[in-house]
Amino acid sequence: MSLRLYDTGTRSVRDFQPRKPGHVGVYLCGLTVQGPPHIGHLRSGVTYDVLIRWLRRTGYDVTYVRNVTDIDDKILVRGEEQGRPWWAIAYENERVLARDYAALGVLAPTYEPRATGHITQMIDLIAMLVERGHAYATPAGDVWFSVASWADYGELSHRRPEDMLSTAEPGAKRDSRDFGLWKAHKSGEPADASWTSPWGPGRPGWHIECSAMARRYLGDAFDIHGGGTDIMFPHHENELAQSRAAGLGFADYWVHNGMLNLAGTKMSKSLGNTLSVPALGEKGFRPADIRYYLTSAQYRSPLDFSETALGEAQSAWDRLSNFVHRTTEALGVESTIGGPLPPAFTAAMDDDLNTPAAVAVVHDAAREGNAALDSGDDAAAGRIGAGVRAMLDQLGLDPLDPHWDDPGDAKLTGAVDALVRIALEQRADARARKDYAAADRIRDELAHAGITVKDTPRGPVWTVD
Secondary structure: OOOEEEEOOOOEEEEOOOOEOOEEEEEEOOOEOOOOOOHHHHHHHHHHHHHHHHHHHOOOEEEEEEOEEOOOHHHHHHHHHHOOOHHHHHHHHHHHHHHHHHHOOOOOOOEOOEHHHOHHHHHHHHHHHHHOOOEEEOOOOOEEEOHHHOOOOOOOOOOOHHHOOOOOOOOOOOOOOOEEEEEEOOOOOOHHHOEOOOOOOEEEOHHHHHHHHHHHHHOOEEEEEEEEHHHHHHHHHHHHHHHHHOOOOEEEEEEEEOOEEEOOEEOOOOOOOOOOHHHHHHOOOOHHHHHHHHHOOOOOOOEEEOHHHHHHHHHHHHHHHHHHHHHHHHHOHHHHOOOOOOHHHHHHHHEOOOHHHHHHHHHHHHHHHHHHHHHOOHHHHHHHHHHHHHHHHHOOOOOOOHHHOOHHHHHHHHHHHHHHHHHHHHHHHHHHOOOHHHHHHHHHHHHHOOEEEEEEOOEEEEEEO
8 A cells, every 4th residue: 555645625535646756845834933832833843754754764755845934923023022133033942943853853854944035935926926916015015815816715724715704904905805925014113024025125924935935945836735734724725825826736735733732722822831842851751752642643633732641652652662672682783673664554654644553563563572572582572673663763763763862861771770680689599599588579679669570581671660
């Protein structure tokens, strides 16, 4: 089976067929950097990282574009509130975003354009729309897209234009459904938040930014466009309308990830319920735990956040990590490298990135591998361990990837390992002198501390529950 993806535009799962054999062009709406990101913002980055990894594993040459919106009303408001240059706020938050993406193992895109670096391309695209009669300028210097001029408006979100509010606004836009392409500079706004254009000084609207940047790096038409379901309307609807109205093919597939919710409510800065990677780290959750949590859920489904759920993800990740480390300690790292992907894992990933099913395959294999280690079947343990590492690597979660190394964790693990080995040596001595009560007491005390001891043909092994 080849890759199938759910296309929001057709509301169906479709066989993926790229425009150019062997090559895939992907555009992801990145973040508006008016503030530091929380893990709700980062979900789309992790989702698309899994998709990009899978496309490349399948053999495609992928051009992946993920933009940064660094000029926006919200950024200007933050600058005024903080008494700082708007561009300083944008850059500061962009750096935090890059740090958090890197912490979660999200690979860098092929290109990461900033909106402010592509004003010329935006002006050119707006001019095309004006010339074609799909946009109009006002005396004040604003430029609006005419929704009424585009009969297919609503094709992505499946909303009919006639059902949307429509009233004339004298002196401004002709129709309340029309959206801004160019915003005239207003009194009180920073002078450096304005660029020269045929319609006067101003700055671009949010929607035209992505259309222009996608065109710049992927051409007039490309394969996949994505983002969160929260921006499907109006942002993606408006992108699609203005790009098609300009005569561009634009995206063939629209892929949207579900929102991360807190107590059933979308996570947002305004509600004050944000959770950042560093804040979760202070609560004992590692970046790998967060990535596992985000990856193990079906990408299109809403995900309700709780520390309990994240704690369960942490325990699940630890079970897989413990198996991998146990296997490599017993058999050597080289015996667990380069394993093929099990057919069940491949089928799950090809089925619209069904990561819950894929992760279930990983856990089933790890249980089988632990049983093989317990029985002394080195050949089976090595084969299974290689497969588990291959699957986890594909999900960006290989425990032996140096990215997940934490010097502090390594020191703690070494200290715990040394202490447990002393206890196990004392237990072995007790059993040798047939003092089984003392041996059982040592095992029970370790279990009370969260350490499970299992006797195997190679001797006792321990894991942290």
